[in-house]
Amino acid sequence: MDIEWSGWAVASAEIIALVVIGTGLLQIGFYIVQxxxxxxSLAQRPPVVRSSQLWQRYAEQAPPIAVLAPAFNEEVTIVESVNSLLALHYPDFEVIVINDGSKDGTLARLLGHFGLERVDRYHDLTVQHQPIRGLYASPRLPRLLVVDKENGGKSDALNAGINVARSPLFCSIDADSLLESDALIRAVRPFVEEPEKMVAVGGTIRLANGSHIAAGRVTSVRLPTNFLALVQIMEYLRAFLMARLALSRMQVLTVISGAFGLFRRRLALEVGGYSHGTVGEDMELVVKLHRHMRDLKQEYRIEFIPEPVCWTEAPEDLTILGRQRSRWQRGALETFAKHRDMLFNPRYGRIGFIGFGQVMIVDVMGPVVEVVGYALVPLLWAVGLLAVEYLLAFLAITFTFGIFVSVATLILEEFELRRFPRASDLIILTAVAIVENFGYRQLSNLWRIWGMFQFFRKKQGWGTMTRKGFTSAEPSPPART
Incomplete structure (x- = not known):
């Protein structure tokens, strides 16, 4: 009996190890392909041109854009944020600030500072949202419109903005983020070059923690001193410069960040705008657009381009960061569950096989399998139920390949974009790419497991996401371009 029990235990341990190692190899294989x-994609892209050259090429053809900025309790920073948006370099745009039932003085600050008065303006009622209480504008600032509505959440506020907008394209951003002045003219390029096919375009999100901010602009790129902010810089590099650029090249991109995305308004209306009852509204809209275009059997493109940049603030507190990551996980699972019939469905082509296959491996299976590996593989080896080869394979997949992917992404950044001004920055980030595998990576997976638990409990809402806000640091030399 003891022999039978021992044989069964060893066989079970080997199966667990093989599942963990096999899933890890699938993820690593996909990362290497990415x-x-x-x-x-970066090697074949033409050199990054100056803003003045972009203006000469595209200004006359660039379609109007409505910049949608949902705002909730942004009293302290809203004026600076709106001034930054109004200063964007683009030939024809409007800024629509949607006050989503703020409980502070956000609306009063907007009306008082910009001298806005209540106006009547026809708007669509195509997509659903909470009632609009008033529209405010001023003849002195024809580009600015403020929408005051009852609280309904970010997706609800964006839907109100889509209904009110008149431009053929809309740009969704976070009110507390900073767009580089030429971000719109860079992001609109694919719409100008392929107007019949282009559905949506995403740009790069970068972290402003530690950088010098003046007049709503990042004037000097500096690394933060906070470790959590540093490790998130590496995560954002992997997410945007590697993953989204590669998925865009393969035409299987399933996420355009809610902090900066450009969409064709007509198609967003056709799919019902942003969905309610989800915290992953940005991903869900992109998936709905894929489904819609595939169902119509029309050729289309959804792209990511790295040059247009939006700066945002990363959480520097473990509690806030944990809430954010569990919310991201919950949003991915909500979208996957809602559109699960697209997985490996020939009707949806590469987006069903590669796009949703990647979501299943990385977001659905990945956190569970990796946490099981951390908990059981070393334990099973320690009690003699697992051969040392399995332990070494697990450690190699977990740490060696993780470091390799991060360092390779840094190399791509330095060769192609060169956004970090000092060589010492690259040395620090390389060290972070190594250190993050010993503690932070495991904690991140636990946050994702918590997000899965919230998903199964059907938790809704964002939770409290306090930020420090952008502050100016001491002046420093300009970043290398």
């Missing part, structure tokens, strides 16, 4: 596609 690195290859990202490197190819």
């Amino acid at each position: 690195l290859g596609f990202a490197g190819l």
Whole structure:
């Protein structure tokens, strides 16, 4: 009996180890493919041109854009944020600030500072949202419109903005983020070059923690001193410069960040705008657009381009960061569950096989399998139920390949974009790419497991996400371009 029990235990341990190692190999294999596609895409892109040259090429053809900025309790920073948006360099745009039932003085600050008065303006009622209480504008600032509505959440506020907007394209951003002045003219390029096919375009999100901010602009790129902010810089580099660039090249991109995305308004209306009852509204809209275009059997493109940049603030507190990551996980699972019939469905082509396959491996299976590996593989080896080869394979997949992917992404950044002004920055980030595998990565997976638990409990809402806000640091030399 003891022999039978021992044999069963060893066999079970080997099966667990093989599942963990196999899933890890699938993830690593996909990451290596992504690195290859990202490197190819960057190598084949033309040199980054100056804003003045972009203006000469595209200004006359660039379609109007409505910049939608939902705001909730942004009294302290709203004026600076709106001034920054009004200063964007683009030939024809309007800024629509949607006050989503703020409980502080956000609306009063907007009306008082910009001298806005209540106006009547026809708007669509195509997509659903909470009632609009008033529209405010001023002849002195024809580009600015403020929408005051009852509270309904970010997706609800964006839907109100889509209904009110008149431009053929809309740009969704976070009110507390900072767009580089030429971000719109860079992001609109694919719409000008392929107007019949282009559905949506995403740009790069970068972290402003530690950088010098003046008049709503990042004037000097500096690394933060906070470790959590540093490790998030590496995460954002992997997410945007590697993953999204590669997925865009393969035409299987399932996420355009809610902090900065450009969409064709007509198609967003056709799919019902942003969905309610989800915290992953940005991903869900992109998936709905994929489904819609595939169902119509029309050729289309959804792209990510790295040059247009939006700066945001990363959480520097473990509690706030944990809430954010569990919310992201919950949003991905909500979208996957809602559109699960697209997985491996020939009707949806590559988006069903590669796009949703990647979501299943990385977001659905990944956190569970990795946490099981951390908990059981070393334990099973320690009690003699697992051969040392399994332990070494697990450690190699977990740490060696994780470091390799991060360092390779840094190399791509330095060769192609060069956004970090000092060589010492690259040395620090390389060290972070190594250190993050010993503690932070495991904690991040636990946050994702908590997000899965929230998903199964059907938790709604964002939770409290306090930020420090952008503050100016001491002046420093300008960043290398």
